[in-house]
Structure formats: structure tokens, C-alpha cells
Amino acid sequence: MSIVAPAVIVVFVAVVVGLGHYLGERSTESVAERRARRRRMMMVSAIGLVAAVAALVVGLVVSPTPGRSPTPLSSAPKVVTVNVIEGSRIAEITLDPAVSGGTAVHVYITSAGGSFEEPSEIRVTAELPLQQVGPIELPVEVAGRGHVSGSDVDLPMPGLWTITVIATYGDADVTTFATEIEVR
Numbered sequence: 001m002s003i004v005a006p007a008v009i010v011v012f013v014a015v016v017v018g019l020g021h022y023l024g025e026r027s028t029e030s031v032a033e034r035r036a037r038r039r040r041m042m043m044v045s046a047i048g049l050v051a052a053v054a055a056l057v058v059g060l061v062v063s064p065t066p067g068r069s070p071t072p073l074s075s076a077p078k079v080v081t082v083n084v085i086e087g088s089r090i091a092e093i094t095l096d097p098a099v100s101g102g103t104a105v106h107v108y109i110t111s112a113g114g115s116f117e118e119p120s121e122i123r124v125t126a127e128l129p130l131q132q133v134g135p136i137e138l139p140v141e142v143a144g145r146g147h148v149s150g151s152d153v154d155l156p157m158p159g160l161w162t163i164t165v166i167a168t169y170g171d172a173d174v175t176t177f178a179t180e181i182e183v184r
Helices: 004-024 032-063
Strands: 081-086 089-096 101-111 123-130 133-137 141-145 147-153 159-171 173-183
Touching: 004 032, 081 173, 089 159, 089 173, 101 123, 101 159, 123 147
Parallel strands: none
Antiparallel strands: 081 089, 089 101, 101 147, 123 133, 123 159, 141 147, 159 173
16 A cells, blocks of 8 residues: 555544534534534544545555566466366366476376276377477376376477377276367
């Protein structure tokens, strides 16, 4: 909050107090005149209080938090989650945030009924076909049943990336999930 709002409030309170003192000096008034004067003083005080509160609220609302600048919502990094269905299995692929450079990747593999699958191996690759980049093997580790994750995964440039998840179940059962995710 700037110094102007508190200064305005102090000046306004001083004016109201001075006006009250001035109006309170007359002692030769009748009872009706005193009541009318009190009503005027109460009205002036109430208006002053409302104005002071309004100035304080406006000062707090308008002034930005120190050390911060507003960030437009459209430029903020976004988390992207995509569900890919292959047969009776679902892969939930998340990039947090979906930006080039360092990002985190999470893959959950479940059955269509929602229970976690337990493949013997889950591999994740990324490819940027238009720029002829990849496929790049993304470093992921087992994080739980049917869940692999990698932190600080490097997607070197923005673009429409093809993320492929290969889940292996034993020797002959392999399910491949593929989707495109826009990386900024």
C-alpha cells in the first residue's frame, strides 16, 4: 500500500475531529438545536468512517504484493494429462508442466475397471517428428504398482511431441500407448 492512502485517512480523521470540536463549542443552544447538532456530527462521523474504510480497502486492493509482478494466466506453465486407451488397458500420461527443458513425467497404467496393472516393464519415449528429434528414451523409475515417474526430464524444444509408453507383461504381452502432447 502506498503512503498516500494512510496520509489521506489521517488528514480526514483530523478534519472530522476538528469539526466535532468546533460544533461542540456552542453551549447556548436549546435542547432541539443540540440534538440536531449531534445528528449532524454523527452523520459526518459516519460518512468519514465509511470514506476512510473505502480508502483503505481501495489501497489494499490496488497495490500489488511487494516483490511480485502479475503473471498472465495464459503464459503460466500448464500441467497436461492425457488418457490413452488400448484394448482393456488405460495409460494416464502427465507432463508437469508441459514445457521444454526440465519437466516431470508420470505414467499410471490401469485396467478398464480402474485397478492398477503390474507390467514387468514400462518404457517411455518422446519424439518430435516434424523436427526429426528422437525417439528419446525418458528416464523413469518405478514409483508404485503400475506407476513410473521421472523428474527433470529434458524435452529439448517446444512442439507437438509424440509420447509413447510401452508396457510389457511377461514375454509375449506388450501394450503400446501413444499420444501427442503440445510442449511449450
